[in-house]
Amino acid sequence: MTRRLAPMAPALLLALFAHSATLSAADAVASAPVSVTVVAAQLDAEVTAATATLAATRDAILAEKKQLAADYQRLRDEQRDKEAALAAEVAKAKTLQRERGEQERELRQLREIARQLLDMSRDYAANQRLGEGFGPELATTQTMGDCAEGLRTAAALAPADLAALLRVSNARVHERLGGVRGPGMAYGADGAELQGEYLRYGPLLYFWPPGAMPPGLAALRLGSAAPTLFNQLDAEDQAALASLHDGAVALVPMDLSMGQAISLREQKDSLLEHYIKGGPVMIPIVLLALMCLVLILWRVPVLLRLPSTRAIKRVSELVALVRAGRIAEAEKLADSLGKPLSTLARAGIAARDLSRDRLEELLYEQTLVLIPPLGRSLSALAVSASAAPLFGLLGTVTGIIHTFQLITVYGSGDARLLSSGISEALITTEAGLLVAIPALLVHAWCTRRVRHMSALAQETALCLLNGLTLDLAEPATARPAATASAAGEDSGS
Structure with missing residues (x-):
């Protein structure tokens, strides 16, 4: 029993404590009615104070809320302004970046133009060769002499020095526009130095060599100390230059290309020089060309003399003459057909009394004998024509190999050093x-x-076969002479 009540002890104690507390409160209320009114008044006072505090708190919260809303709106406005300012700065930065790119591109273009102008100035200075070959023109001033001395190192001159050089050169050009005449030196076509007299009008230069050598134009070459004489002119132009030398007014030739046309004309090679530039591969190509030429000259005239299609009509006339018994006229007409049809026709006339089978075999045999020789050596011509471009391709390969060897040794800066390999590659192909x-x-x-x-010969043989054996029902009995002759031929064979 004690074990069963032990777990319920705490619950029983709690119930007893609650009951005693309830009884005590009821007793207190019953014993003090006045204190409830006081408590109610106190509670009302506390509620009133709490209500006032709540109202004050609400007012404070509302004021703070308005302040926070104003601050929030102000911050939003500031954010909007800053975002607008940032967008403007970004757009400005993009514009500046774009302008910078354009300016950098323009700067690169200007630098390239400046580099080209500098190179052109140096080339112009190097090509002018002031004071070399025509000393009397520049001996008047010390400035010209100093300028001419500096031209030998024109590639190393600074832009300021080049500008001074160009000013001196322009002054000299203006002086030369009126014409300058005096002694000077030029190179002949063989490279020999020629002392003579020159006449310069602006960029045009004419030279009169000593003795009986004809005058001509003088072209200044790049890297040359003096002009080169070009006197391969017509008699009329040479007479005009002679008149100009004597002081008369003359219509003289002009080189508007400033020497380039003369250089291009001098670059034209003869057939032998062109052959030599092709290299050793040109030897088999030339041999093949000679073989093809010999075969063409041998076979083309033979084939041109062959009869045409119109000969078939005369074969019909020949058959009619044979059938009429006019053998002499038929043989004469056969000779006019031309070979090989004449040989075939004569064989048919001679075997006119044979049987159809024998005549057919005879004409077929004659066709096999006469036609194949017409195509003689055509296979050799085809092989030669096919091998020639292959040798040209071989020359192209060897020329390219030669070009790469030159590039390995000298580099690719100067294209003139590569001309031999390129010429070998292209000339052999050509x-x-x-x-x-x-x-x-x-x-x-x-x-x-x-x-x-071949087709014409077969048609002729068929025409002869049908025409000569058309009315022979039984050739072996109808013509005993033919049979006897055929038997004689068989026994002889």
């Missing part, structure tokens, strides 16, 4: 094509001509 193209065209024409002649 020569191979020049041999192959006409040879292939002639071979195609010859082949077509032989095929046409």
Whole structure:
């Protein structure tokens, strides 16, 4: 029993304590009614004070809320202004960046133009060669002499020195526009120095060498100390230059290309020089060209003399003459057909009394004998025409190899050093094509001509066979003479 009540002890104690507290409160209320009124008054006072405090707190909160709203709006306005200012700064920065890019691009262009102008100035200074070859022009002033001395190192001059040099050069050009005449030196076509007299009008220069050598134009070459004489002119132009030398008014030739046309004309090689530039591969190409030329000159005239299609009409006339018994006239007409049809026709006339089978075999045999020789050596022509461009390709490969060897040794700065390899590469290809193209065209024409002649011979043989054996029902009994002759031929064979 004690064990069962032990767990319920705390609950029982709590219930007893609550009951005793309730009884005590009821007793207190019953015993003090006046104190409740006091408590109610105190509570009302506290409620009133709490209400006032609440109202004051609400007013304070409302005031703070208004202040916070004003501060928030002010901050939003400041943020908006700062964002607008930031956007303006970003746009300004982008504009400045774009302008900077354009200015950098313009600066690069200006630097490139300045570099080109500087290079042009140096080239102009190097090409002018003031005082070299025409000393009397520049001996008047010490400035010209100093300028001429500085031209030898024109590539190393500063822009300020080049500007001074250009001023002196321009002054000299203005002086030369009126014409300058005096003694000077020029190089001949063979490189020999020629002392003579020159006449300069602006950039145009004329030179009269001593003795009986004809006068001509003088062109100043890059890197040359004196002009080079070009006197390969017509007699009329040389007479005009002689009149100009004597002080008369003359219509003289002018080189408006400033020497480039003369240089281009001098670059033209002869056939032998062109052949030599092609290198050793040109030897088999030339041999193939000679072989093709010999074959063409041998076979083309033979094929041109072959009869045309109109000969078939005369074959019909020949058959009619044979059938009429006019053998002599038929043989004469056969000779006029031209070979190989004349040989075929004569064989048919001679075997007119044979049987159809024998005549057919005879005409077929004659066709096999006469037609193949017409295409003789055409295969050699085709092989030569096909091999020529292959040798040209071989020359191209060797020329490219030579060019790369030159690039390895000298670099690619000066293209003139590479001209030998490039010439070998291009000239051999050109020569191979020049041999192959006409040879292939002639071979195609010859082949077509032989095929046409073969068809014409077969048509002639068929015409003879049908015409000569048309009314022979039984050739072996109708013509005993023919049979006897055929038997004689068989026994002889």
